[in-house]
Amino acid sequence: MKKMGANELREAYLSFFESKDHLRLESFPLVPKNDKSLLLINAGMAPLKPYFTGLQEPPRKRITTCQKCIRTGDIENVGKTSRHGTFFEMLGNFSFGDYFKEEIIPWAWEFITQTLDIPKDKLYVTIYLEDDEAFDIWTSKTDVDPSRIFRLGKDDNFWEIGVGPCGPCTEIHFDRGNGEKVNTVEEFLAAADDDRIVEFWNLVFTQFDKDEEGNYNKLANPNIDTGMGLERIATIMQGVNNIFEIDTVRSILNKVCEVTNSKYDEDKNKDTSIRIITDHVKSVTMLISDGVLPSNEGRGYVLRRLLRRAARHGRLLGAKDIFLIDIVDTVIENYGPAYPQLVEKKDYIKKIILLEEQRFNETIDSGMEILKSYIDEMEAKNEKTLLGEKAFKLYDTFGFPLELTLEILEEKNLLVDLEGFNKAMEHQRVSAREARGESTYMGSDEKPINKIDASIETEFNGYKTLELEAKAVVLADDSEFRNSILAGEKGYLVTELTPFYAEMGGQVGDKGSIFNDKFTGIVYDTKKNVGGKTIHYIKVNEGELSLNDKLTLKVDARRRNDICKNHTATHMLHEALRETLGEHVSQSGSYVDSERLRFDFTHFQGLTKEEIEKVEAIVNEKIMEVFEVNTNLMTIEEAKESGAMALFDDKYGNEVRVVSIGQFSKELCGGTHVRNSGEIGLFKILSEAGVAAGVRRIEALTGFNALKFVEDKNNLLRETASILKCNEKDITAKISTLSHELKEKEKEVQELKAKLASGAEEDILKAVKDINGVSVIAYGLSEVDGNALRDLADKIRNKISLGVVVLGSTHGDKVNFVAMATKNSIEKGIHCGKIIKEVATVAGGGGGGRPDMAQAGGKDPAKLTEAIDKVYQVVENLVK
CATH class of the missing domain: 3.30.930.10 (Bira Bifunctional Protein; Domain 2)
Structure with a gap:
């Protein structure tokens, strides 16, 4: 053998x-x-x-x-x-x-x-x-x-x-x-x-x-x-004896041992952790290379779970710092020859894993704090079992592994309600399945349009023309194939030829009209079915459309032209981003319709104002140079040799379509484009934001939509200047002056409120009650900010020999609370953190602090009196 x-x-x-x-x-x-x-x-x-x-x-x-x-x-x-x-x-x-x-x-x-x-x-x-x-x-x-x-x-x-x-x-x-x-x-x-x-x-x-x-x-x-x-x-x-000992996997396992300073085949529990890390790092490397990013649902959740599970087992082996990215190189060395995109995306893969592992380290620390608060509650109530819902919340919301929760609780002789945890987990799985839709053999619904025979083909002629004649070869509705569609009815149409572009590659489907001497109707969308057939979503307005009828199909030309402008602009934006930010930038997704464009790309931090301005300037400069937009059919090998960019997770046929914008941009693309860059007219970025770890999104406008955006901004500028009674160029200075004056006025108002609050000292001291030898003062005020409230509580505390002061005040649509206690009252059982937590809960808030000082906020000002009244009951329970 x-x-x-x-x-x-x-x-x-x-x-x-x-x-x-x-x-x-x-x-x-x-x-x-x-x-x-x-x-x-x-x-x-x-x-x-x-x-x-x-x-x-x-x-x-x-x-x-x-x-x-x-x-x-x-x-x-x-x-x-x-x-x-x-x-x-x-x-x-x-x-x-x-x-x-x-x-x-x-x-x-x-x-x-x-x-x-x-x-x-x-x-x-x-x-x-x-x-x-x-x-x-x-x-x-x-x-x-x-x-x-x-x-x-x-x-x-x-x-x-x-x-x-x-x-x-x-x-x-x-x-x-x-x-x-x-x-x-x-x-x-x-x-x-x-x-x-x-x-x-x-x-x-x-x-x-x-x-x-x-x-x-x-x-x-x-x-x-x-x-x-x-x-x-x-x-x-x-x-x-096992899959972890074959050559490719064993080399990864050896690297895990090296970076975690562990030895394999000596300790059963450590061996399990080593194998988990080996498997999971391999899996996440493959997932990221195919475009999956960490998130809290679907595929992203699978990725995040694997990453965090690997990081968790690294901690069990004693790894304190970031270590997963050190293993990625070994994964790529072993699998790169078979899957070249791993080599191409190596830096990107490592960056995503680094960001997620850093985030997990922060999560572990915050999760520990939350679990500690759960344990404090359990001990206070003399409970021995953590609710399954709480364990699942730690796991699902904070990424805190169940096994870690079990381990920490076990050290304190506490348990987890595993049945409740599993119920919450199953509920999430059901929700995830429902979100994906009904499952069938093809993973699609069973509408007739998804059962069209593979031999039926539609030739797309929409690159050359927006109007042509063709025969209706399939008619259907949501229930069955039809011989005709009548006036007022909606349905689905397949023809031998079409000028209508079906939604694909981020570009929306065309709309337009269909007609002959027997009927008139509209195409309100065009999509591909699961078999890749072009489906026209139609409504017959007048007459009757019958199977095998010859009809005219006419695309909405203005809408198509606007889509073309936005689509060509995404290619130019892609290249401008690479010039500005670096070669690591690649497309993660896009959406192009007649109104605007959206472009997702790989990058690891937000763009600065200067970077956004530079990207926008590059695109507009290339628009003004009026580059010809050419398309060429070539083999995938020829396309790669020519330098054309492609989405790394897409599959392409033997022949591909390469779209070139002068010498500036060259990409594989099946969408529709303008004839030259000058047709775009104007390019304007609306926003830039993060959408996932390592992925940014730009939204932008072109053509008349961009022009209208600029005009609207100019109108707003003129109206603002008019209201401020100044020239447009002086708006910034005027607003700065007014802002400074407003802050000074606010300061004066707060000082007056503080004086008024101080004037209330005598009334507040009269509210004192004795509870088992402890002086308790609880008082509600109106429109006193947090700083003034703390100062006032401190003054009141200094005027009592043994006791606690709890003050609350409405402030806008919120409530502030502060509690302060004398040092000797703590020996009697007073704990400001516990008092303030229960009091703030009444007003829809929360908070905490030390035994001698604590503060909190609330969301319901109407509950202030009820919350203040609660103070005496809480103190009575503490000083029994």
């Missing part, structure tokens, strides 16, 4: 199936396209679903891939077992109505026994109980020992998910034992349960279509879908 590295194995597999006339495709991004059923790609066949369902034509009937995958369902087992990991690679070969069992079974055997040279006496095969055809092929077209083939039931050897395509499968297993053969199904299953025999390749024969009644209908064109875990086969080929 050959000893092969993981990278060598990947190449051997893909090359083998290329030799069998398969098209090798690069791994699809981890973020699914047009598939709401998945948060992240979790299997080799997942990105190929449109080809299996016939919604899209595959580029070739035979395809092979090594697909990046993320699974987090068993995250709690990662590091504890030999085979669980969040990131893994799935080797696969696929047939879309081409070859079937007779080809794949002999090929699989050839690859295993000849290419990999695995001994035949170490292999077993399982097939579906009723699949005689597979048994016959195995025994007639390979030299496998028939006694090594076992028939298993549906749970083991039949692949199906609800309704839809399904079928039997055959699995190939490796025996890690000492060579003693298993002879019965029972012995085989027992050996598999003990991890002596491990499955490493699953060949799925998709030959049925299961309907709602449970019938298995034969597919006219059965498919092949195989999956072999690269890490699993690597453990076999390298003779190691």
